[in-house]
Structures are given as structure tokens and as C-alpha cells.
Amino acid sequence: MIGYYFNLALRSFRRNKVLTALMVLAIALGIGAAMTTMTVFHVLSGDPLPGKSQTLFYPQLDPGTRDEYRPGEEPTAQLTRLDAEALLKARRGDRQALMTGGGVAVQPQRAGLLPFAADARYTSADFFPMFDVPFLYGSGWNAAADEAHARDAVISKALNEKVFGGGNSVGKTLRLEDTDFRVVGVLDDWRPVPKFYDLNVSRHGYGEAEQVFLPFSTSRDLELGRSGNMNCFDERVDGVSATDVGAPCVWIQFWVQLDTPKKAADYKAFLENYSEQQRAAGRFERPTNVRLRDLMGFLRHNRVVPDDVNLQMWLAFGFLLVCLLNTVGLLLAKFMRRSSEIGVRRALGASRGAIFMQCLIEAVSVGLVGGLLGLALAYLGLWAVRQQPVEHAALAHLDPAMLLMTFALAIFASLLAGALPAWRACQVTPAIQLKTQ
Template identity: 70%
Template sequence: MFGYYFDLALRSFRRNRVLTALMVLAIALGIGASMTTLTVFHVLSGDPIPHKSGQLFAVQLDPQSMDGYTPGEEPDDQVTRYDAEQLLREAKGDRQVLMTGGGVAVQPDKQGLAPFALDARYASADFFPMFDMKFLAGNGWSKAQDDAHDRVTVITRKLAEKLFGSVQVVGKTLRMDDNDFRIVGVMEDYRPKPKFYDLNSDRYGEAEQIYLPFTTSRDLKMGRNGSMNCWDDGKDEDDPEGETGVSAPCTWMQYWVQLDTPEKADAYKRYLSNYSDQQRQSGRFQRPTNVRLRSVMEWLDFKRVVPGDVRLQVWLAFGFLAVCLLNTVGLLLAKFLRRSSEIGVRRALGASRRAIFAQCLVEAGTVGLAGGVLGLGLAMLGLWAVRQQPVGYADLAHLDPAMFLMTFALAILASVLAGLVPAWHACQVTPAVQLKSQ
């Protein structure tokens, strides 16, 4: 029967082309607007490392002075170098990593390639296995190399091909900031969406192409970037490295820990509380114990990674879709009631109200299918417009297979919902009244 109703729907479209075109356009406009904004929201709010996001945790401590203290406020997003290195030494997690952003000047040997600057990441050895980096050649450095302050580096495929024309470059030398580093690994280009492990820079932009041991970066006093929060003015001057020194009262490093079970996560949070208590007893911490341990998705929610204007646009787009559906309801109602005589004849010939209701819903769904096709084109046009905007996530605005299917599902569902009331009115037509009026 579905095929028969579908054929009737197509015949009805040909008889009422203008009315059908208005309904299809109304559905298409609503679908195009809503799928454009929903796709952007889907890209920005996704899980950047879904297979283990529940096992990776951002660590927060509260080492600041009592100046400006408000009970119950959140601790700083980052940790001091002293705390990061101490937690790393104690190694209470399954894996743990300290890190910060940096910038280096690459001095290539390749003929005709001038020196250029790149963002880098200074990290400890567990960075690569914790975040599941995929290596094309070699591997990351080891903890022993961390401890030995070795001058080693890991680079991405993109940089390896730019500098050497190949990814088989393990063992070769790369010169940066007038120092030679031995390449120990080449990894696949890495771009989590967002860059959850460090949200201080462009959250949806390209990830770093160069990775160095943190210990080595400090030995060579390499440039760093990212936010820094200092207190107790003047105390950092006591450290020979200034505000990046071990004893400086400044938070500027990210610290992540991998905990493979909920029980380990609970135990680690207790460990952080005990650590905070010990630091307060020693005089380093002044504020009451205030620690946080957030998983990846909890961290992204806490940091409000999805821009507020994107959330607002989603609500506005679905509001617009609702308006379009109300218009479609009115148009379908007008169309079905104009066919009251036809429906009356079908009822007189034995068609049940259920059959009339089903026929009308199939016709409404067919309108939605046509609206979905046109709406898909409008959504693609809308996403193209998003990609022209000067925002970090612009180039990520593409329709993936899931959102492609959702476009048609939403269009058909919306049109069927819009057709419920008109279909109900249509199936209430009384055959005798309609036949008497002919």
C-alpha cells in the first residue's frame, strides 16, 4: 500500500504544483538553517578522544595566596611548575604528563627553504601513549631520555615532508633555535577537535608540529607561549629562570593523568587532597584544600568550549524550523480540505479512516523528502558560508555521513509531524455530505 500512496502523492504534486512548491520550500528553508547550525554545533561539541575520554583527567590545584580569595571559587585551570614536576615524580596515575606550549625557529638544511617559526609542545614522555598518537616511523622519547634531558624531537608527517620530502627521517638532525635535535619519531598529523589538552590557544586550530622534552626546553630556555597567572609580585625574581622557574608562584603548565578505572580516579582525587594538605602544612599553599579532577568531557563543559553564539544560533534555527512547520501545517490543511470530495468518494467506496490518514501522512512525508533534498543543498551552502568566516573552527564545518542522514530523517519527521493535524481533519470527512454536495 505504501507504493500506491506514494504514487498518489506524486500525482497530487503534479495537480497542485504551486502549493507543493511552497510546502517544499518551507521545509527546505527550515531544514537548511537548522542543519547548518546543528552541524557546526556537532563539530564543536564532539568527543575529541571518544575511546578513552573517560580515562583522561585534567588536574587542578589551588596554590595561590589568600589575596582576593573567595570561598568556593574554582582553582586555577593550570598548575605551577613545582607542582607539575612533583606530581610527575610521584607518578600515582597509570600515566601522567606535564606540558606547555612553546615556539621555536626551525632552521632547515633543505636548499631554498628559509628559516621559519612553528608552534611546539614541550611535554613529558607519556604524552604520546596517553593521547594515542599514531606513529609513521620511530616512537616518542622515553622517561629515561626525559631524565637525561636528551635533545630529541618528534615531528609530524606534514613537517617531515616539508623538510625532508619523506617520513623516513628517524635519526636525522633538525636544527631549532641554534641547537641540533635528533628526530626519534614521525607521527601522523594530529588535530583533536577541540585541542582539549591545552585550551589556552586556538581551540580548534592546527595542533603543534614539533614536540620536545620539557626538561630539554628548560635547559635551553626555549620560548614558551600560552597564558600565565602569577601572584606574590617579586618572588619570581628569586628564581634564576624567573617566572618559569621551579619556585616561581605562577601557574602556566597543563597536567593530565590517565586513570583506567573509577576506583583509581577516586583514589587519585584523595591523593590530590592529601598533596594539597601537605603543601599547606609546608607553607607553600595558603588556601583551604581545593582540588578538581575532571574527565575530558567534563573539562570541555567546564571550559565552555562551544561558543555561546553557536548555541544561540542552534536555538534560533530550530525556532525558524518551527515557524516553517506551522506554515506547512496550514498549507497541508488547505490542500487536503480542497480534496474533500475526492476523499468522500474514497470513503464511500470502502476506504477506512485509517487508510485516508495513512495516505495523507505518506504525502506529507514525500513533501518532507523533497524538502530534505533541497534543504541539503541549502545546508551545504550555509556551511560553505561558515567556512569563509575568520574563526578557528571554520574549516571544520563539513557535513559528515551522520549529519547527512540526519538531514533527511529530520525533514521527513518534521513534515510527518506537520501533517498529523491536516491528516486527522481529512479522515473526518463524511462521505454522505460530500456526495450530496456534488
């Protein structure tokens, strides 16, 4: 019976080509706009580490002075070097890593290749297993290398291809800032979205991953250039630089892996005890104020999805609603124009349910065609997004899940638009229609 109703819908389309085209276009425009913005939102708000994000936590402490203190305010987003190294040494988590961003000059030994700058990440050994970083060759360094301030380096796949021609470069020498480093690992393609482990380098954290990863301890020995936010909350002692251990400056990110809820609760208690100890020692002046958010909570708190993306999505769905209202009006006009035909069918024994189903399937048919056209418009819209000069533009691609969502939304929208016209059509009184013939 459903096949028969689809056949009737096709005949109706042929009889009312202009009206059908207007309905298809209305749904297509609404679907195209909605799916373009929804896809961008889906990409930017996704879980960067599915299955593991609930075990990764970002600790925050409040080492500030009493000046301008307001009870209940958010602690600083980063840690001092002293606190970060103390938490790392305590090893209270299943894994833990401190880190900061930086930049280095790469001095390749390859003929014809001039020195160039590369983004760097100074971190500790657990960074790689904690964040499930994929390796093409080799692996990360170990905790002993951190302690020994080793000249070890992990490089990206792109840097490996540029400097070493793409082969297995583990064990080879890479010269950075006039210092020789031994390559211990080469990353495979890796670009977490968003780049959650450090939201301080770029505005919303959608940049590329770094090209060079070095032990944090080594980076401080060599005084390599750093990047990212730094906030000094008190005056420094003469002769102490902002990156020294005793400097009252927050500039380091710290992540910890806690595999069970109990471990997370215990770690928060540890942070509170640590804060109390530092206050008793005279370092922390403010009352204990700690935070321990999991990865997704951390991203929500930092509102990594740009406000304009949220606004665009809601505007697009508002436009889709307007398109649906226009489609409702067109379907209503189309079905009411066929009142005499419906009256004859009802007089010949067709039930109201049969009439309702026929009209609803006709609306769904319009939605399916509109969905196909809307999909093409969504691809066009995403192409336009990728041309914008924003850091997340290159990520705007329609994945299989959003492809299915396009048709699901088209069918749902057409059902929603067709429900009222179909109900009005099945209320047609056969006797009145037959008398008017």
C-alpha cells in the same frame, strides 16, 4: 498499499505544482538552516578521544594566597611548575604528562629553505601513548629521555614534508634555536577536535596541532620561548623568573590517565593529601580545594563550544519550526480542498485510517523532496561557514552521521507537519460532502 499511496501523492503534486513547490521550499529552508548549525555544533562538541575520554582527567590545585579568597571558588586552571613536576614524579596514575605551548625557530639544512617559526609543545614522554597520537615513522621519546634532558624531537607530518621531503627522517638532525635535535618520530595526520589538551593557547581550542614536540625538561634548559596564559599570584623572589621551579606562577597543564573509577577516586584523595601537605609546609595558604574532571567534563566546564554557535543552532531550529507551521497551513489547505474526493472515498468504503495514511504519506513525500533540497542548502551553508575568519571554520563538513540525520529530520518534520492536516482530512463526513455535490 504504501506504493499506491505514493503514486496518489505524485498525482497530487502534479495537480498542485505551485502549492507543492511552496511546501517543499519551506521544509528545505528549515532543514538546510537547522542542519548547517547542527553540523557545526556536532563537530565542535564531539568526543576528541572516543572510547578513552572517560579515563583521562585534568587535575587542578589551588596554590593561591589568602588575598581575595572566596570559599568554594574554582581552583586555578593550570599548575605551577613545582606542583606539575611533583605530580609527574609521584606517578600515581597509569600515565601522566605535563605540558605547555611554545614556539621555536626552525633552521633547515635544506637548500633554498629559509628559517621559519613553528608552534611547539613542551611535554613529557607519556603524552603520545596517553592521547593515542598516531605515528607515521618512529615513536615518541621515553621517560629516560625526560630525565636526561635529551635533545629529542617529534615533528608533524607537514613539517617533515617541508624540511625532509616527506621521507623517513627518524635519526636525522633538526636544528632549532641554534641547537641540534635528533628526530625520533614523525606524526601521522593528527588534529584532535577540540584541541583539548591545552585550551589556553587559542580561544576555544580548535587550532591545528603543534609542529614540533620537545621534552619539557629540555625546553627549560634551553629557555625556549613559551606561549599561553600565565598567572602569577604572588611576588617573585629577586632573581627568580616566572618559569623557574619556585616561581608562584601557574602556567603548566597536567593530564593523568586513570583506567578505573577506583583509581580516579584514589587519585583525587592523593591530590587532597598533597594539597594538605603543601599547606602544612606553608606553600598553600588557602583551604584544600582540588578538582579532577574527566575529559568531557573538562570540556563542558570550559564551554569549548562558542556561545554564538549555540545561539545560531537554537535560532535555526526556531526557523525550522516557523517553516513547519507554514507547511501545516499549506497541507491543511490542500487536504481540505479535496474534501469532496475524500468524502467519495469514504462512501465507497475507505476507512479513516486509510485516509489518514494516504495523507501522511503525501506529507512524507513532500518531506523527502524537501530533505534533498535541504541537503543541498546545508552544503551551501557549510561552505559559507568555511569562509568565515574563525579557527573552527575549516572543520565544518557534513559527515555520514549528519547526512543520515538530515533525512531523518526531514521525515520527522514532515510527519509532524502532516499529522494535524491528515487527522482533519480523515474526519471529513461522507454524507455532507455527497450532498454538496
